[in-house]
Amino acid sequence: MKIECDFCKTEYELKKFPKGMVKCAVCGNTWLPHKPVWQNTLLKFIASFCALIAACVFAFAVMITYKENKADKKTVYVDQTSIQSIVQNNQVSVSGYIVNMSEDLQGLPNVVIISYDAANNVLSNQSFLPPATFVEPKTTVAFSYTLSVNPVDIKRVAIELKD
């Protein structure tokens, strides 16, 4: 077991706990060692137990937040039937509507437009700023973006919302 000089903090490794006063060989200080072993073990146990609980609470909170975010996403979406792509001046502009089906004001995420060629290869993956900051409950917001891809190559476009 270890005891420590309470004056110069020199540690001594002892086989048995001393009965009564001890004297430090380094500084000459005499003191009465107290048995700290049992208390330390208990304190360490309590500390690690608290840390474990804190970790569990944290993991739980993260999981709940993640689930709520996922649920939120369904309430704001791109109306796939509204999507139109127009070729003009050798450029493709893609337009459509973003719908908020919820009863609450929703923040709009970025709009990601992915274009594909005839062989289904991705030609471009472009992220655009949302057309507005918020969308009112039960309403739609129109968007229109111009892609920086040669329209001759594009066979299909997909639109996603990404925050």
Ligand SMILES: [Zn+2]
């Ligand atoms: Zn000492």
